[in-house]
Amino acid sequence: MAFLDFVPNLGRRVLLTIPNLGAATRFLLRSLVAVLNRHFSIQQLLKQVYGFGVRSLLLMMIAAFFTGMVLGFQGYYALVRFGATSALGTLVALSLLRELGPVLTALLFAGRAGSALTAEISSMKATEQLSAMEMMAVNPFAWVVAPRLWAGIIVVPILCVIFDLVGIFGGYLISVPVLGVDGGTFWAQMQSNVTFSGDILTGLFKALCFGLVVTWIAAWQGYAAQPTAEGVGNATTRSVVTASLAVLGLDFILTALLFT
Amino acid sequence: MAAEALVELENVHFSRGPHMVLAGVDMRISQGAIVSLMGASGGGKTTMLNLMAGTLAPQSGRIRVAGQDLQALDFEGVYRLRRRMGMLFQHSALFTDFSAFENVAFPLRRHFRLSESILRKLVLMKLEAVGLRGAAGLMPAELSGGMGRRVALARAVVMDPMLIFYDEPFTGLDPISVGIIATLIRRLNNALGATSILVSHDVQETFSIADYGYILAGGKIIAEGSPAALRASDSELARQFLGGQPDGPVPFHYPAKDDYATALTGSVAAGEVI
Numbered sequence: 001m002a003f004l005d006f007v008p009n010l011g012r013r014v015l016l017t018i019p020n021l022g023a024a025t026r027f028l029l030r031s032l033v034a035v036l037n038r039h040f041s042i043q044q045l046l047k048q049v050y051g052f053g054v055r056s057l058l059l060m061m062i063a064a065f066f067t068g069m070v071l072g073f074q075g076y077y078a079l080v081r082f083g084a085t086s087a088l089g090t091l092v093a094l095s096l097l098r099e100l101g102p103v104l105t106a107l108l109f110a111g112r113a114g115s116a117l118t119a120e121i122s123s124m125k126a127t128e129q130l131s132a133m134e135m136m137a138v139n140p141f142a143w144v145v146a147p148r149l150w151a152g153i154i155v156v157p158i159l160c161v162i163f164d165l166v167g168i169f170g171g172y173l174i175s176v177p178v179l180g181v182d183g184g185t186f187w188a189q190m191q192s193n194v195t196f197s198g199d200i201l202t203g204l205f206k207a208l209c210f211g212l213v214v215t216w217i218a219a220w221q222g223y224a225a226q227p228t229a230e231g232v233g234n235a236t237t238r239s240v241v242t243a244s245l246a247v248l249g250l251d252f253i254l255t256a257l258l259f260t
Numbered sequence: 261m262a263a264e265a266l267v268e269l270e271n272v273h274f275s276r277g278p279h280m281v282l283a284g285v286d287m288r289i290s291q292g293a294i295v296s297l298m299g300a301s302g303g304g305k306t307t308m309l310n311l312m313a314g315t316l317a318p319q320s321g322r323i324r325v326a327g328q329d330l331q332a333l334d335f336e337g338v339y340r341l342r343r344r345m346g347m348l349f350q351h352s353a354l355f356t357d358f359s360a361f362e363n364v365a366f367p368l369r370r371h372f373r374l375s376e377s378i379l380r381k382l383v384l385m386k387l388e389a390v391g392l393r394g395a396a397g398l399m400p401a402e403l404s405g406g407m408g409r410r411v412a413l414a415r416a417v418v419m420d421p422m423l424i425f426y427d428e429p430f431t432g433l434d435p436i437s438v439g440i441i442a443t444l445i446r447r448l449n450n451a452l453g454a455t456s457i458l459v460s461h462d463v464q465e466t467f468s469i470a471d472y473g474y475i476l477a478g479g480k481i482i483a484e485g486s487p488a489a490l491r492a493s494d495s496e497l498a499r500q501f502l503g504g505q506p507d508g509p510v511p512f513h514y515p516a517k518d519d520y521a522t523a524l525t526g527s528v529a530a531g532e533v534i
Contacts, residue, residue: 128350135315137340138370
């Protein structure tokens with residue numbers, strides 16, 4: 001019987017998902033375009049950039065530092081067998097710039113800023129603040145959603161740059177002073193093997209896409225939440241789970257597309 | 261009710277999914293009046309406010325506000341009209357990250373470029389009118405329920421609207437606050453020359469300030485008139501509502517099967533009628 005239920009259940013879920021996707025896409029377009037609305041304010045945007053960026057900074061730096069140090073150890077373990085520890089700098093840098101920097105930044109951002117964003121928008125909805133805004137003829141897309149969405153798009157690539165730098169520094173601290181790799185070789189190899197357009201820009205492009213997707217999901221989950229205490233809680237959980245999975249899935253797609 | 265109509269509803273139908281909320285409502289609200297909409301909870305009163313404010317659209321029928329057909333207006337047109345409307349929400353809906361002052365200043369800041377000194381005067385005048393000039397610097401979390409409602413009222417009228425909606429303004433307040441809000445509604449309506457539409461089921465308080473009332477049931481208007489006329493109404497439903505009788509045309513019992521004894525021994529499955 002379970003199998004017989006499986007097919008109609010699957011169909012029902014798909015049928016429910018498709019209109020949701022459509023509504024979420026319309027939501028995204030309305031929010032992106034709301035930048036042109038007269039109620040969009042640069043001050044609000046800066047406030048959100050500060051909230052998302054500066055307040056996530058310490059978390060990102062700590063995470064990056066540990067990630068870089070672990071990369072130093074594990075990379076050394078693999079490379080020392082081939083006598084190739086001189087390539088450790090390249091390995092740490094490429095891993096961070098191309099993959100770990102953007103992905104981990106986006107995952108941490110989803111947990112730190114995305115969940116807060118969902119909770120904020122859904123409780124504004126639950127307490128009728130969004131309706132009040134509409135009644136005052138202030139477009140909530142322009143005043144509330146657009147500054148947050150654009151702040152996410154701006155902030156995630158910047159955080160990613162900082163993540164990469166701190167991570168590489170963490171890798172250096174383990175590789176050179178602790179494991180005894182030659183410092184000159186560490187940096188020289190990195191400099192000659194990492195390309196700006198191929199490695200650094202690819203990573204930043206990924207971060208930009210992740211920033212958009214994570215903030216979009218977080219804002220949409222908040223906006224579409226049931227306006228109850230339970231609804232706010234559910235939306236926050238869904239926001240982090242969906243955004244994290246979306247980042248990992250999208251990372252695969254982007255990596256495959258950008259692979260040369 | 262000879263004065264010119266500010267809000268007119270013609271044969272308005274509205275449903276949510278299969279559930280019919282309004283089934284052909286006609287209404288004519290004259291300028292300067294305080295009009296009350298009453299009816300059982302879930303009877304479509306708040307929906308009606310949202311229809312008049314243009315946040316919802318009816319499936320059929322026409323709604324005219326200040327001579328403009330809401331259905332014929334585009335998004336911008338509705339927003340322009342809304343700048344001349346104010347609404348007091350049931351739970352105040354104050355912006356929690358702004359002080360009382362900034363809450364009241366919000367619509368002014370968004371719509372006009374005013375100097376700080378003029379803005380300050382306008383906001384403090386409205387806060388003074390609701391008796392809360394001294395609380396201008398407090399955050400919403402520091403205000404009591406009644407004070408929050410008064411700040412929200414100051415915010416609703418800061419643009420000097422022609423039309424003010426009140427969604428359950430008395431709910432959850434102590435008797436003193438209820439009296440204050442009722443007096444303020446009357447006073448602000450007269451001072452601004454506005455028209456007020458009041459959704460409430462607090463019969464006594466509403467009738468003490470309303471000029472005209474409508475009673476909604478089953479998606480239709482079952483009685484209308486001045487408070488005195490409504491009290492004298494011969495509609496059984498109106499009498500049950502105004503008298504607060506638990507049983508009558510609106511039944512006390514949710515529909516159930518007849519056999520009470522069997523129901524007591526069984527279990528309740530979701531969606532089952534027992």
